[in-house]
Amino acid sequence: MSAQPRFKIKVRNLFFSYGENVVLKDLTVDIPDRAITAVVGPSGRGKSTLLTLFNRLWEDIPTARMLGSVQIHLNGSHRDIYHRSCSLSDLRRSVGMVFQTPNPLPMSIYKNICFPLKLAGKSDRKQMMPAVETALRQACLWEEVKNRLREDARSLSGGQQQRLCMARALVLKPEVLLLDEPTSSLDAAATEIIEQLILSLRETCTIVMVSHDMAQVERVADRGLELSDGRVVLK
Amino acid sequence: MVTRLIDRSVTAFAWLSGLVLTASVVGLMGYVLIKGMGSLSPRLFFGNTAPLDALLLRRQVFDGIFPATVGTLTLVGLAIFIAMPIGIAAGIYMAEFATPRIQSVFGLFFDILAGIPSILVGLFGFSVALFFHHRVSDRIAPCLLISALSLAFLVLPYLIRTTQTALENLPRHVRVTAPALGASRLQTIIYVLLPQALSGIVSGVILSVGRCAEDTAVIMLTGVVATAGLPSSLLSSYEALPFFIYTISAQYADQAELMRGYGAAIVLLAVCALLFTLATLIRHRLADHLFYGTR
Numbered sequence: 001m002s003a004q005p006r007f008k009i010k011v012r013n014l015f016f017s018y019g020e021n022v023v024l025k026d027l028t029v030d031i032p033d034r035a036i037t038a039v040v041g042p043s044g045r046g047k048s049t050l051l052t053l054f055n056r057l058w059e060d061i062p063t064a065r066m067l068g069s070v071q072i073h074l075n076g077s078h079r080d081i082y083h084r085s086c087s088l089s090d091l092r093r094s095v096g097m098v099f100q101t102p103n104p105l106p107m108s109i110y111k112n113i114c115f116p117l118k119l120a121g122k123s124d125r126k127q128m129m130p131a132v133e134t135a136l137r138q139a140c141l142w143e144e145v146k147n148r149l150r151e152d153a154r155s156l157s158g159g160q161q162q163r164l165c166m167a168r169a170l171v172l173k174p175e176v177l178l179l180d181e182p183t184s185s186l187d188a189a190a191t192e193i194i195e196q197l198i199l200s201l202r203e204t205c206t207i208v209m210v211s212h213d214m215a216q217v218e219r220v221a222d223r224g225l226e227l228s229d230g231r232v233v234l235k
Numbered sequence: 236m237v238t239r240l241i242d243r244s245v246t247a248f249a250w251l252s253g254l255v256l257t258a259s260v261v262g263l264m265g266y267v268l269i270k271g272m273g274s275l276s277p278r279l280f281f282g283n284t285a286p287l288d289a290l291l292l293r294r295q296v297f298d299g300i301f302p303a304t305v306g307t308l309t310l311v312g313l314a315i316f317i318a319m320p321i322g323i324a325a326g327i328y329m330a331e332f333a334t335p336r337i338q339s340v341f342g343l344f345f346d347i348l349a350g351i352p353s354i355l356v357g358l359f360g361f362s363v364a365l366f367f368h369h370r371v372s373d374r375i376a377p378c379l380l381i382s383a384l385s386l387a388f389l390v391l392p393y394l395i396r397t398t399q400t401a402l403e404n405l406p407r408h409v410r411v412t413a414p415a416l417g418a419s420r421l422q423t424i425i426y427v428l429l430p431q432a433l434s435g436i437v438s439g440v441i442l443s444v445g446r447c448a449e450d451t452a453v454i455m456l457t458g459v460v461a462t463a464g465l466p467s468s469l470l471s472s473y474e475a476l477p478f479f480i481y482t483i484s485a486q487y488a489d490q491a492e493l494m495r496g497y498g499a500a501i502v503l504l505a506v507c508a509l510l511f512t513l514a515t516l517i518r519h520r521l522a523d524h525l526f527y528g529t530r
Binding site for chain 1: 415
């Protein structure tokens, strides 16, 4: 294993717009490795957009345009993720993402967690179960669901569904985890569990999260980035 | 005061419209059932032939609707079998791959296609059959296959549009689930988008089944005849329920014969109900088993 870099993600001179609406202007920022970085700021200033730049999830939006470069340290070296040689599927397997609304697929808990493995072409059933257990343990969900893995994932509570989505992202062992307001649809108790979970993941991956809740940022984040007028203000 | 009056009258009108519609469905079904109930018997299906002999294809049925029922079922099955893959594939293309420009141009053509009167589609099928009859082989004439192709053509726009709409209406948080986990475009469509849009797609299929089962104009020109017996091959002529109802109500000799027409109408309704149920069952099963394997 090569030495860990100081910065996991390097964003350089980034411009981003939806049609006429310029969201990010000449943004240059470094995201530290193995730390929790929170992106804060008012609505509509491109916080969620910034996250989707790291896994290229914005690309199917017809009017969106981007200039500049994003480099992520993956498999031992910094790589331009927008270069032609970079495989989109591989990138998204290394850079996991969890959304605002829990989005479990309409299938069993077990199958939800296996889903990314199946997409990656792994079909060995013997390796599935340990991988599922590890991911669910990492997401602090194993004890609650170990006896009901075959049940429909949509029967879980909101907080559990969100942790299921975290586990589903973690099963691919991502190096970077993007969290887009992961607790905004949850109650206080569920939020606290998710926050504990995020803190526990700091050792394994680089986390970039969007949050509206300043108190939450204080509790969880190592560093805050505030987006203002398309640029970044360090907190 | 005026606002309240308008409010009230809109509500009343909405209620009334719903009521009239429900009443007419119940009235229509009731009318057909009461009129045709009396003629529902094995005799209606098999005439003077013994039912077992007819079902085992040992003897031909001449004055029953058994051949017409089989004809309609075969025709609908064949037409949907042809139209479904093309329609769904075109719908997927429209929703997921086409650029906005292509979407609007193709969309216009599909809407025009949907607006073509079925008699024109029939005429076109007839012309195609004649063309092949003269140029390729004189064994080709209006037949079951030509009818099924024409009907498939007739229902294609419904299938394309319902598939397209069902896919386009999926919310973005469903759309990004699989790509965020490293799925390719095709994997996203197969594993997430299609299963989630299935119920919309199946309602398109149900609509198409109904359209194929009831259409008379297309089949009149492309191969249906009053007495053909069971269809022996794709290239043979055949009988169909709507055509039977049409001929018998146009030229019945006595009251008993007309009653057989009502009987046939009940059977046509039952055939549609059967096909609808089948489609609904498939919808529930498909999402769970075909796409994701058993739970």
